[in-house]
Amino acid sequence: MKKRVLIVDDSPLIHSLLRKTLLKYGYEVCGDAKNGREGVEMFRQLMPDTVFMDINMPVMDGLEAVKNIKQICEELNVKARIIMLSAIGDDEVTVKARNLGVFIFLKKPFDDYTIISAMSMTE
Amino acid sequence: MSDTYYSIKKDEDKKGNEIPSFFVSNAVKNVIFTMTGLEVIETKVPDAADVDFISHISGVVLITGSINAMFSLTVAKPMAYLLVSSMTGILPQNLREEELYDGITELVNMISGETRAQMSGRGLHFSTLPPFAIIGDKHFVLHKNKVANLVKKFLVGDKDIYFKVYFL
Numbered sequence: 001m002k003k004r005v006l007i008v009d010d011s012p013l014i015h016s017l018l019r020k021t022l023l024k025y026g027y028e029v030c031g032d033a034k035n036g037r038e039g040v041e042m043f044r045q046l047m048p049d050t051v052f053m054d055i056n057m058p059v060m061d062g063l064e065a066v067k068n069i070k071q072i073c074e075e076l077n078v079k080a081r082i083i084m085l086s087a088i089g090d091d092e093v094t095v096k097a098r099n100l101g102v103f104i105f106l107k108k109p110f111d112d113y114t115i116i117s118a119m120s121m122t123e
Numbered sequence: 124m125s126d127t128y129y130s131i132k133k134d135e136d137k138k139g140n141e142i143p144s145f146f147v148s149n150a151v152k153n154v155i156f157t158m159t160g161l162e163v164i165e166t167k168v169p170d171a172a173d174v175d176f177i178s179h180i181s182g183v184v185l186i187t188g189s190i191n192a193m194f195s196l197t198v199a200k201p202m203a204y205l206l207v208s209s210m211t212g213i214l215p216q217n218l219r220e221e222e223l224y225d226g227i228t229e230l231v232n233m234i235s236g237e238t239r240a241q242m243s244g245r246g247l248h249f250s251t252l253p254p255f256a257i258i259g260d261k262h263f264v265l266h267k268n269k270v271a272n273l274v275k276k277f278l279v280g281d282k283d284i285y286f287k288v289y290f291l
Contacts, residue, residue, distance in 0.1 A: 010253065011232075013225045016211060056232070058253050087236025088251060090243035107240070108233045109157035 002028040003123070006048040008039030008065060009085070010057040014108075018052055018085075021112045027119060036060030040068040047078060050122050053102075055086040055093065062086065063093075066100045081122040085110065142190065142238060142288060147275055150237035151196075151286050154230060159209035161279045168276045178285075179203065180224060181257040181264060182231030186239070188249030191291040194238075195257075195264050195271075196231040202282040203227055224256040234286070266291055 005027050007018050012034075019029045031046045033039035036053075037060040043051060051069065055062035066082055073080055081103040086093070089107035097105050104118045152163045181197040198206065200223075204215040207226030211218070232254040239249060257264060264271075264287070271287035278284070 011225055011229045013207070013211065013222060013229050020212070056251055056253055087233040088239060089236060090240045090248070092243065092248060108229075108236060109154045111157060 002026060003050060003119070004028045004030040004046070004048045005119075006031040006033065006039065006042055006046055006051045008033040008036065008042075008051060008057070008062065009054040010034050011054070014054070014085075018115065021115050022119070024112075025116050025119070036062055036065030036068075039065045040072070043069050043080070044072055048080060050081045050083060050119065052083050052085050055084065055088050055097075063096060063100060066097065066102055070101045083118050083122070141290070142192070142242065142273065144273065144275070146238050146241045147234075147273065147286060147288065150234045150241070151275065151277060151284070154233045154237055155206065155277075155279070155284075158230065158233070159206055161206070161209055163284070164278045166276050166278050168274050178262050179258070179260055180227045181262065182224075182227040182229075182254055183257060183264070184231050184235045184254040185252045185291075186235060186249040187252070189247035190242070190249050193264075193266060193289040193291060194231055194235050195285075195287045195289075196227060196234065197264075197285040197287070198227060199283065202279065202284060205279065205282065206230065224258060228254045228256045264289070 005022055007015050007029060009015055015032050022029055030048050031042045033042045035057045053062045053066060084097050084102045084105045087108045094105045106114055106118055148165050155161060155163045178197045179200040180203050181195045183195045185193050203223045207218055207223050208215045210226055235251050266289045272290045273288035275286040
């Protein structure tokens with residue numbers, strides 16, 4: 001069965017780049033959210049296997065969204081791999097993300113290989 | 124002043140809070156090359172008076188913290204088409220205007236992130252606000268009465284990219 005992926009990013013361009021790469025390598029993109037709050041809501045509805053999450057977004061940032069998603073996972077006893085994909089990549093933020101339970105932290109800019117390598121690590 | 128810093132107006136009170144010029148250069152070149160595959164060459168900045176007259180789209184991002192500054196990445200439309208088309212694989216004639224703006228905005232966001240990571244190694248930390256775009260032929264960006272403190276010019280082929288830092 002295809003792995004289902006939710007993309008949370010405020011840039012439509014990043015959505016289309018990720019979608020293109022993921023589809024090319026046999027993954028299913030089950031949802032596109034444009035901020036953290038939308039991402040949390042869509043996660044609850046769609047229960048994807050993996051989430052690509054940006055940090056710097058309006059309404060709710062990615063770190064806050066990860067906290068919420070992790071709570072949902074605990075409440076419902078489900079697992080989801082969260083891949084952080086952000087332009088921000090300094091130690092302070094990556095440590096914070098890791099402590100929140102982010103599976104892999106990827107830094108923008110990125111290429112197909114980085115995305116697919118990260119996806120393969122979630123399997 | 125050290126050769127590693129390029130500053131049009133150096134504010135002595137802010138000594139130590141400047142961003143090394145080569146951090147910015149590396150960030151611009153690395154981000155654009157990784158996202159587009161295009162080779163970026165840094166070139167001499169012309170007289171300040173010429174700097175603001177090639178613009179059509181500026182991607183802008185504000186940073187706050189150890190350093191308060193505004194970064195802008197300014198390009199003319201043909202360069203925007205080249206960059207975003209190379210990023211997305213969409214033919215230039217099929218790109219929508221919003222995609223151009225979003226693409227340039229995303230590039231400046233990544234450049235600020237790259238710079239932020241390099242600065243954190245020097246104990247300087249800052250937050251980044253969501254980026255935005257300024258659009259219009261021959262527009263220019265000012266902070267109060269200040270022009271940019273740090274101006275960098277890059278070439279992709281024969282087309283220009285300007286990257287500017289305004290210390291706020």
